Amino acid sequence: MAGTWIEVDLDAIIGNYHEVIKRLRPGARCMAVVKADAYGLGAIEVARALERDGCEAFAVTRVEEGLILREHGIKGLILVLGPTSQEEWPGAIAAQLQLTLSELSSIAELNEVCAEKEQHLPQQVQVHLKLETGMGRTGFQFSEMEVLAVALAKAPHLQVVGVYTHFARAAQRDRNYTSGQYERFTTLTAQLEELGIRPTWKHVCNSAAFLDYPEWHHDFVRIGTLLIGHYPGPGFREKLTLSDPWVAKSQIVHLREVPKGTNVGYQSIYRTKAITQLAVLPVGYADGFGLAPHFMPQGWIDFLKIVFKNLAALFGIYLGQEQVELNGRRVRVAGKIGMQLTVIEVGMQECALGDEVRIPLRRTGANPRIPRQYKQAGQMVSERIMKEGVLAAYTECSLQGET
Numbered sequence: 001m002a003g004t005w006i007e008v009d010l011d012a013i014i015g016n017y018h019e020v021i022k023r024l025r026p027g028a029r030c031m032a033v034v035k036a037d038a039y040g041l042g043a044i045e046v047a048r049a050l051e052r053d054g055c056e057a058f059a060v061t062r063v064e065e066g067l068i069l070r071e072h073g074i075k076g077l078i079l080v081l082g083p084t085s086q087e088e089w090p091g092a093i094a095a096q097l098q099l100t101l102s103e104l105s106s107i108a109e110l111n112e113v114c115a116e117k118e119q120h121l122p123q124q125v126q127v128h129l130k131l132e133t134g135m136g137r138t139g140f141q142f143s144e145m146e147v148l149a150v151a152l153a154k155a156p157h158l159q160v161v162g163v164y165t166h167f168a169r170a171a172q173r174d175r176n177y178t179s180g181q182y183e184r185f186t187t188l189t190a191q192l193e194e195l196g197i198r199p200t201w202k203h204v205c206n207s208a209a210f211l212d213y214p215e216w217h218h219d220f221v222r223i224g225t226l227l228i229g230h231y232p233g234p235g236f237r238e239k240l241t242l243s244d245p246w247v248a249k250s251q252i253v254h255l256r257e258v259p260k261g262t263n264v265g266y267q268s269i270y271r272t273k274a275i276t277q278l279a280v281l282p283v284g285y286a287d288g289f290g291l292a293p294h295f296m297p298q299g300w301i302d303f304l305k306i307v308f309k310n311l312a313a314l315f316g317i318y319l320g321q322e323q324v325e326l327n328g329r330r331v332r333v334a335g336k337i338g339m340q341l342t343v344i345e346v347g348m349q350e351c352a353l354g355d356e357v358r359i360p361l362r363r364t365g366a367n368p369r370i371p372r373q374y375k376q377a378g379q380m381v382s383e384r385i386m387k388e389g390v391l392a393a394y395t396e397c398s399l400q401g402e403t
């Protein structure tokens, strides 16, 4: 089958997990953040591999993500980080997901849902309190502590197992801001304790804070980025030995020799400068190829770079044009990336229909429809295929020698 697919090396993820856990403070555990389909790698496979390796806790943003993990056999703690809605609660409670509380009004309502006998739900739901300390997103604030304590005292079906906050600038290594957030967290939790709320666990660290502030590991660190083999920012390089589990590949589906001066693609922004070969790949921006998040320039140098790049483009010089790798050599994308097709200029190097090409595809931007193939010890162990946005097939491959 010609096409585009993604290979995920589960051994690399496990290796990254070990790099994390061997640096944990005594008493701290790693909560693997597998939100957004494990940053595009595939939440089920990643969570399964980690759980087999001893990981006991997972985090996702939404209830449906947690339910999918439970349905696929994940036994460990699953924390839902994002806000949840009433319709989702019975399902979440039945599946024993842990929920994040960040809003006063939900406390009595959630308690009510647990109390309803007809639903045959577990009588307790485990919750984590989210505190707002500087992210400006969700969480209880200073002024709400007393009302929060009163509301919780009237909600016997809620078991407060955790309290946490999330750092906004840890990846930028903004020590002032991050320490400020941590201080507010400490003040807020102390106040809660005075009011009689003593959650079992505290957790504050994401990947960046885990690296920079070992003294803040507490009971859990919530790690996503490091597990998928990335550093949270440029300043962290070489701190751990990480490996990238992700390779996106496509295949040449059309190949043609063309003369000098051939226009390529929409708006003919690309024109060949000599006799050459053009190859077509079945991948485009509908698959997430060529899509990058919009970054605000970080300072003057960055701003000038952006201006320069755009000026050069006016004169037909494409700086930072996407490149792919064919037989170990870098090859340029010719012209605009299409919806589902992309042309590359391969020059006169020898190549053929069906040749594999490695493509730079952002993990979180890659369309879930692209099949994921999972490898362990160099062998393919399973494959995931989505159709119409839902899981169509999970094929567990038999290892060589077995049938």
Ligand SMILES: *Cc1c(COP(=O)(O)O)cnc(C)c1O
Residues within 6 Å of the ligand: 033, 035, 081, 166, 205, 206, 207, 208, 222, 223, 224, 225, 226, 232
């Ligand atoms: C995404 C997320 C994390 C993980 O952050 P990384 O930097 O990817 O490790 C931790 N905590 C919360 C609340 C998150 O949303």
